[in-house]
Structure formats: C-alpha cells, structure tokens
Amino acid sequence: MSDQTSMLEVLFTPADALALADLDLADTTCVVFDVLRATSTIVTALAHGATAIIPVAEIPDALALQRQEPQLLLAGERNGMRIDASISGGKDFDFGNSPREFNPERVRGKTIALSTTNGSRVLRACAGAETILIGSFLNLQATADYLKAHPSETTLLVCSGTGHQAAYEDVLCAGALAGLIWPSADEQQAADSAIMARQIYEQSQANLMAALAHSRNARRLLAIPELRGDISWCLQRDVFPLVARMVDSKVIRLPK
Numbered sequence: 001m002s003d004q005t006s007m008l009e010v011l012f013t014p015a016d017a018l019a020l021a022d023l024d025l026a027d028t029t030c031v032v033f034d035v036l037r038a039t040s041t042i043v044t045a046l047a048h049g050a051t052a053i054i055p056v057a058e059i060p061d062a063l064a065l066q067r068q069e070p071q072l073l074l075a076g077e078r079n080g081m082r083i084d085a086s087i088s089g090g091k092d093f094d095f096g097n098s099p100r101e102f103n104p105e106r107v108r109g110k111t112i113a114l115s116t117t118n119g120s121r122v123l124r125a126c127a128g129a130e131t132i133l134i135g136s137f138l139n140l141q142a143t144a145d146y147l148k149a150h151p152s153e154t155t156l157l158v159c160s161g162t163g164h165q166a167a168y169e170d171v172l173c174a175g176a177l178a179g180l181i182w183p184s185a186d187e188q189q190a191a192d193s194a195i196m197a198r199q200i201y202e203q204s205q206a207n208l209m210a211a212l213a214h215s216r217n218a219r220r221l222l223a224i225p226e227l228r229g230d231i232s233w234c235l236q237r238d239v240f241p242l243v244a245r246m247v248d249s250k251v252i253r254l255p256k
C-alpha cells in the first residue's frame with residue numbers, strides 16, 4: 001500500500017458524470033456507481049462467469065456490435081423493462097437489467113452488450129480515465145482494497161443517477177466506499193462531496209433498505225412485482241469479492 005496523497009471526490013449528478021467525456025482524465029481513477037441496477041448487474045454477470053460486459057449508450061450501438069460479433073448477447077432496459085422488439089426496431093434483447101437474470105447457466109463464457117438509461121452511458125463517458133472500476137455494494141470491499149493498492153492522483157466516485165437526477169442509492173454506496181478508503185486519503189484532499197456522501201452513508205448504514213425510501217429509483221422498482229427482488233439483491237454487501245474494470249470499452253473481472 002502506498003502513502004501517496006490523492007484527491008477524493010464524489011460526483012453526484014448525471015450531468016457531472018456525463019461531462020467527464022470532455023475532461024482530461026489521464027491521471028484519474030473513476031469508480032462508477034449505478035446501484036439500481038447497471039453496476040450491480042455487471043458485477044453479478046462477471047461473478048457468474050460472463051467473459052466481458054460491453055457498456056453501450058444507445059440501442060443501435062448494441063445491435064451494430066452484434067452484427068459484427070453474432071455470438072454477442074444483448075442486455076438492457078428502458079423505463080426499467082427489458083428492451084424488446086418494439087423498442088429496438090425488431091430484436092428482443094436476451095436480458096433486461098435485472099441482476100437476478102444473469103445466472104451462471106445463461107452467462108458463463110458469454111460477452112454481453114449492455115445498454116441502460118444511465119449506467120452504461122456514464123461508463124462510456126469515463127472511457128478516457130486512467131482506470132475505470134465498477135462500484136456496487138456487491139463488490140465494495142474488493143474495490144476499496146484495489147484502490148488502496150493502486151492509488152491515483154485523483155479518484156472520482158461517479159454516481160450515475162436516475163434520469164437527470166442524483167440517486168440516493170448511488171450516493172450511499174459512494175459514501176460507503178469513501179469510508180473504506182478514507183485512511184489512505186489525506187483529509188485535506190477529500191472534497192466536501194466525499195465528506196457529504198460518507199456522512200449520508202454513516203447515518204443510513206444500520207438499515208439500508210429503510211434508507212431507500214428516499215430513492216425514487218427504488219420506489220419505481222418496488223412498484224413492479226417482478227423487479228422488486230432486485231433491491232435486496234443489489235444491497236447485499238461483499239457477496240462477490242471481485243474487481244471489475246473497464247479496459248478498452250469492455251468490463252472484465254480482474255484476476256486475483
């Protein structure tokens with residue numbers, strides 16, 4: 001572990017996250033959070049044996065990739081629901097964005113293109129960063145351990161949000177990660193945003209499910225019977241001790 005001083009900041013809004021596409025991120029590590037549900041889905045798929053996930057912004061991008069690589073599977077949601085032929089212009093996607101769909105039987109050895117409303121777009125916006133990691137409660141400690149072992153000049157905890165708004169669950173998870181890597185971040189170098197996120201998490205950590213009453217996204221999923229179970233899935237802590245990193249536009253599981 002290094003003592004190198006690093007700047008730690010949380011980006012709360014999708015507008016801040018998407019603006020990263022225009023910045024020089026050569027010395028920056030971005031950890032992207034879309035707890036409900038894109039980053040939780042990516043981590044689950046990799047834990048269950050998927051070879052890689054390719055985040056894409058738009059549905060036609062996913063379809064174009066599949067034309068080049070016919071074995072590629074397609075995943076994604078619009079308004080929370082699986083992209084079907086009526087939305088894509090003729091093609092039912094193989095998966096929605098429910099992490100519980102990505103079971104070992106369906107994903108082992110597969111590469112999957114994923115298009116979601118916020119998470120996959122934010123991952124694309126971070127593409128120029130030195131390091132891009134996928135953050136979720138499912139792999140939080142492993143991600144923290146990686147950050148402590150590989151410090152960057154700047155670490156951005158990037159919340160994908162819901163639509164155009166900040167998402168409570170992303171801020172909670174970013175705050176939890178900020179708390180885990182705090183000892184290696186110089187207090188002087190932690191932005192106010194990191195302190196705010198950490199405090200929100202500390203106030204809520206005893207009952208994350210109750211805290212999600214503040215989450216628009218959680219309320220939306222709770223209202224859809226078949227997707228309700230995604231919330232407790234995505235709040236599981238450290239069940240998949242893996243580091244997920246985007247390299248050349250593919251998210252892969254790093255070897256131990």
Ligand code: MLT
Pocket residue numbers: 034036037038039077079080081097116117118119120161162163
């Ligand atoms: C997103 O990318 O905005 C989300 O993951 C949305 C969802 O899963 O419903």
